[in-house]
Amino acid sequence: MEGSDTITAVSSTPLSQSPSPSPSSSSPPSVILSPCAACKILRRRCADRCVLAPYFPPTDPAKFAIAHRVYGASNIIKFLQELPESQRADAVSSLVYEASARIRDPVYGSAGAICQLQKQVNELQAQLAKAQAELVNMQCQQANLVALVCREFAQSHQSVDDFNSNSPHSGFQSINQSYFEDTNVNPLWEPLWTS
Numbered sequence: 001m002e003g004s005d006t007i008t009a010v011s012s013t014p015l016s017q018s019p020s021p022s023p024s025s026s027s028p029p030s031v032i033l034s035p036c037a038a039c040k041i042l043r044r045r046c047a048d049r050c051v052l053a054p055y056f057p058p059t060d061p062a063k064f065a066i067a068h069r070v071y072g073a074s075n076i077i078k079f080l081q082e083l084p085e086s087q088r089a090d091a092v093s094s095l096v097y098e099a100s101a102r103i104r105d106p107v108y109g110s111a112g113a114i115c116q117l118q119k120q121v122n123e124l125q126a127q128l129a130k131a132q133a134e135l136v137n138m139q140c141q142q143a144n145l146v147a148l149v150c151r152e153f154a155q156s157h158q159s160v161d162d163f164n165s166n167s168p169h170s171g172f173q174s175i176n177q178s179y180f181e182d183t184n185v186n187p188l189w190e191p192l193w194t195s
Contacts, residue, residue: 037061043074052082055092063096070099 034051035046041064046053052073056064067076078096080088085150108115 029143034058036069037064038073039063039078041068051077055080055089066103067092067095068101070102 007046035044035058036050037056037058037060038052039050040058041061071079079095080091083091091182098110101113105112
């Protein structure tokens with residue numbers, strides 16, 4: 001028990017793992033306050049130049065645990081060492097994504113998720129095409145309806161104009177004459193006309 005307390009106290013103190021190349025170096029040695037999540041899970045001391053430290057911070061141990069479960073620590077380290085530093089962050093996020101997809105779906109992994117998303121995209125594109133076709137159809141129906149209403153309106157004005165231009169008062173006079181020639185209505189109107 002006492003030995004493990006001593007190791008814990010030693011590992012939590014900031015130590016420089018690699019000796020400085022020259023004693024007159026102007027840059028101070030990097031200080032590690034706590035080991036990265038990878039080194040915590042692997043139960044080893046985090047070195048100054050730990051390849052995993054920038055990408056697996058101590059605040060997010062689940063990130064490394066997922067990748068470690070699928071790929072293994074040595075494969076992750078080898079993979080990161082082969083890449084230039086500018087591509088390592090993207091590679092780690094891809095590893096973690098693919099590992100979590102593989103844990104969720106051991107058979108298809110991330111390919112299953114991609115296939116499912118592609119299926120959803122195809123269904124949504126088909127729905128969009130159907131909605132656009134319905135919209136075009138409704139616009140054509142509206143245009144046809146407007147054209148029909150305009151044509152009917154123009155024909156009704158044409159017939160009224162033709163009627164008025166041929167005999168402006170003949171229609172009205174014939175209606176009046178037929179109305180007043182009726183014997184049942186004349187006695188009602190006679191007192192008005194005699195005064």
